[in-house]
Amino acid sequence: MAKSLLSIRGVSKNFAEVEALQEISLEIYSGEIVGLVGSNGAGKTTLLRLMAGVYKPSSGTVVLSNGEPVMNMRHELGVVPESTGLYSRLTAWENIRYHSRMHGVKDSIAWARTEKFAEHLDMKDSLGRHTKGFSRGMKQKTALLRALAHGPNILLLDEPTAGLDITSARTVRALVRQLRDEGGTVIYSTHQLAEAQQVCDRIVIIHNGEIRADGPPQHLLDETGTESLEDAYVSLTLDQARTRKEDNAKESAFTGWWRRLFTPKTPPTTQEVIESE
Amino acid sequence: MSDGSFRRVRSIAKKEVVEFTRDWRTIIAIIVIPLLMFPLLFILFPVLLESEAAELDALELSIVIQTDGLPENLAENISMSGMNYTIESLPATTFLSEPGQDLERVRNSSTDAVLRFESDEEIWGYAILHLSTSERSNEARNRILNVLSVWENSEIKERIEQGGLDVNETLDPLRWDGDIAAGDVATTGEQSGMILSLFIPLVLAIWTYSSAIQPSIDMTAGERERGTLEALLCLPCTRMELLFGKWLAVATITGVGVLLQIFGLLFAIGYLATSSFIGVPQLSIASVLLIVLAIMLFAIMVVAFELALAMRSHSVKEAGSILAPALMLILFPALFTQVINLDGIEGFWFAIPVVNILLALRELLMNRVITEHVIIWAVSSVVYATLAAYYASRQFSREDIVTSLS
Numbered sequence: 219m220a221k222s223l224l225s226i227r228g229v230s231k232n233f234a235e236v237e238a239l240q241e242i243s244l245e246i247y248s249g250e251i252v253g254l255v256g257s258n259g260a261g262k263t264t265l266l267r268l269m270a271g272v273y274k275p276s277s278g279t280v281v282l283s284n285g286e287p288v289m290n291m292r293h294e295l296g297v298v299p300e301s302t303g304l305y306s307r308l309t310a311w312e313n314i315r316y317h318s319r320m321h322g323v324k325d326s327i328a329w330a331r332t333e334k335f336a337e338h339l340d341m342k343d344s345l346g347r348h349t350k351g352f353s354r355g356m357k358q359k360t361a362l363l364r365a366l367a368h369g370p371n372i373l374l375l376d377e378p379t380a381g382l383d384i385t386s387a388r389t390v391r392a393l394v395r396q397l398r399d400e401g402g403t404v405i406y407s408t409h410q411l412a413e414a415q416q417v418c419d420r421i422v423i424i425h426n427g428e429i430r431a432d433g434p435p436q437h438l439l440d441e442t443g444t445e446s447l448e449d450a451y452v453s454l455t456l457d458q459a460r461t462r463k464e465d466n467a468k469e470s471a472f473t474g475w476w477r478r479l480f481t482p483k484t485p486p487t488t489q490e491v492i493e494s495e
Numbered sequence: 496m497s498d499g500s501f502r503r504v505r506s507i508a509k510k511e512v513v514e515f516t517r518d519w520r521t522i523i524a525i526i527v528i529p530l531l532m533f534p535l536l537f538i539l540f541p542v543l544l545e546s547e548a549a550e551l552d553a554l555e556l557s558i559v560i561q562t563d564g565l566p567e568n569l570a571e572n573i574s575m576s577g578m579n580y581t582i583e584s585l586p587a588t589t590f591l592s593e594p595g596q597d598l599e600r601v602r603n604s605s606t607d608a609v610l611r612f613e614s615d616e617e618i619w620g621y622a623i624l625h626l627s628t629s630e631r632s633n634e635a636r637n638r639i640l641n642v643l644s645v646w647e648n649s650e651i652k653e654r655i656e657q658g659g660l661d662v663n664e665t666l667d668p669l670r671w672d673g674d675i676a677a678g679d680v681a682t683t684g685e686q687s688g689m690i691l692s693l694f695i696p697l698v699l700a701i702w703t704y705s706s707a708i709q710p711s712i713d714m715t716a717g718e719r720e721r722g723t724l725e726a727l728l729c730l731p732c733t734r735m736e737l738l739f740g741k742w743l744a745v746a747t748i749t750g751v752g753v754l755l756q757i758f759g760l761l762f763a764i765g766y767l768a769t770s771s772f773i774g775v776p777q778l779s780i781a782s783v784l785l786i787v788l789a790i791m792l793f794a795i796m797v798v799a800f801e802l803a804l805a806m807r808s809h810s811v812k813e814a815g816s817i818l819a820p821a822l823m824l825i826l827f828p829a830l831f832t833q834v835i836n837l838d839g840i841e842g843f844w845f846a847i848p849v850v851n852i853l854l855a856l857r858e859l860l861m862n863r864v865i866t867e868h869v870i871i872w873a874v875s876s877v878v879y880a881t882l883a884a885y886y887a888s889r890q891f892s893r894e895d896i897v898t899s900l901s
Contacts, residue, residue, distance in 0.1 A: 233895075267725075267897065270729045271729070272725065272728045272729055272894075272897050273894055273897070274894070291731075292729060292730060292731035293731045295729065297726065297729035298726075299722070299725040299726050299729070300722075301721075301722025301723075301725060301726075302722070302726070303721075303722055303723040303724070303725055303726025303727065304723065304726075305510075305514055305723060306721075307514045307517040307518060308510070308513070308514055308517075312510075312513075316506065316510050317726070317730060319502075319503075319506045320503055320506055320507075320730040320731065320732055321730065321731060322499060322502070322731075361726070364726075374729075
């Protein structure tokens with residue numbers, strides 16, 4: 219059996235009164251691609267941020283195989299957040315180098331790894347360019363190169379193909395599979411079931427902050443007695459999805475009162491809209 | 496601080512400075528404007544004023560003189576001052592200054608001014624009607640006043656001589672004997688320190704705060720808005736390292752801006768004034784070291800405070816609308832400090848935030864090292880800087896900073 223790399227044990231995460239995740243337990247094993255699938259607001263990003271050590275669990279632990287909390291071992295991880303987080307006034311290589319230096323990796327080692335993966339992603343000629351003019355796909359690929367440059371044991375990808383064209387999305391998926399084949403471990407958040415089925419060895423379905431299913435795609439079909447993953451997903455998430463609340467900015471009583479003071483109490487009628495033009 | 500921690504802080508600061516300076520607008524804001532602001536204000540502005548004054552001097556003005564008898568030499572002087580005049584008889588008014596029927600023609604600029612001049616045996620009475628909102632009319636009034644003043648002086652001298660008195664002895668019975676500057680026992684260096692103490696602390700306070708606004712916002716709320724902060728928070732660095740790295744970058748950018756502005760200010764003053772007006776202040780080593788300490792403590796406090804406020808904000812817009820008005824917290828104490836008398840000043844002044852550092856700088860630039868004051872401002876400033884840094888660290892430790900509007 220493969221070795222467990224990351225253990226999430228009884229983790230809950232609360233934001234004020236909202237319970238974003240409830241008693242989540244999950245083991246991530248070496249050499250697998252784990253897909254986190256769920257609707258918007260299900261808790262995928264919160265779970266990824268907990269795994270990345272950005273959030274502290276309200277209860278429970280997120281630890282690596284050596285028993286250390288992930289927060290103290292972030293150099294073991296490579297993270298591609300949904301927003302990519304590239305600095306537009308730096309070149310692609312400067313972005314990558316900045317992160318690898320923060321990981322304590324020498325420039326020569328980071329460059330060698332970057333060059334290898336850039337070839338695969340067809341990004342080698344763009345490494346010296348400012349990222350400001352990059353397309354969404356190029357930004358995503360740069361963020362991926364940046365996450366790989368220090369040689370992480372676990373790669374966390376938040377919606378890595380969102381907004382990408384078909385070719386770029388295929389390239390990213392191919393690289394993820396290649397990494398797995400080379401022994402790497404990838405946690406892949408997506409809300410597209412077809413993509414998860416195509417890429418992931420194991421799918422974890424999250425709904426309203428709970429894990430509803432965990433296993434290989436075929437296992438989910440067998441468990442739910444359905445013929446497609448979409449049907450399986452629907453049967454597992456029959457209760458209405460909650461609205462996304464954890465990221466909402468808190469507002470003071472005065473700010474709320476002030477905002478309401480200048481907000482119409484009722485929506486305008488069609489006639490009012492026409493007259494206002 | 497461990498070696499790895501120091502390396503990460505340095506990497507953060509370096510990246511922030513590089514990224515910030517790659518925007519040409521930033522270079523203008525932190526280098527060009529601070530460097531040129533005072534030279535432009537002190538050198539170009541007077542040149543502009545001179546050219547405006549020369550333009551006014553060249554104007555040919557027309558005035559009306561209403562009189563019952565104008566002395567001949569006065570009429571000559573008026574003609575020589577670039578004013579054409581027509582003589583009219585005096586109107587029937589209680590006082591000469593009442594405009595009466597002349598109001599309209601002065602208001603509609605039919606004439607630039609009206610001089611009323613009345614003789615009453617040995618005494619003359621006069622009034623000038625003018626329109627203060629018109630440059631031509633103002634200029635006419637000034638020229639008339641000059642001519643009248645010259646004429647009055649010659650009249651005074653003539654009358655003194657007619658009375659058989661010596662003009663100089665009568666008009667100037669009390670005189671300074673010798674060089675006026677020699678009576679001041681303060682050294683040139685002390686005088687320079689005194690002059691510098693009137694504006695260096697003010698410039699330093701306002702510019703330190705205002706030049707830190709843009710980088711503070713860009714490196715915190717800006718990162719948050721652009722979604723780059725999440726990737727940064729996933730790196731193996733602590734929030735304190737992040738804060739320290741960003742603080743170092745903002746302090747460096749602000750420091751460069753403040754230094755350039757002071758350099759520009761000194762250059763402008765040096766260019767305008769004689770060397771005796773502004774020289775090198777006479778400062779002891781202790782004063783110099785304490786000035787550096789005071790500036791450092793002030794910068795730690797201000798930059799940490801701004802970073803904290805900016806990090807609390809969810810967007811650049813929100814941060815700007817908080818940090819810009821907060822300038823008043825520096826501006827008012829800074830202006831207030833300029834008028835406080837340093838002789839015999841009570842110690843508590845040196846414990847008030849912002850005021851303490853500015854007063855300390857004023858004292859130190861005048862080379863006054865008063866141990867009691869130094870202890871009060873140093874201790875209180877360390878406390879305030881620590882509180883600001885603690886507040887900033889609390890803001891940087893918040894979990895919600897990872898969320899971005901984008």
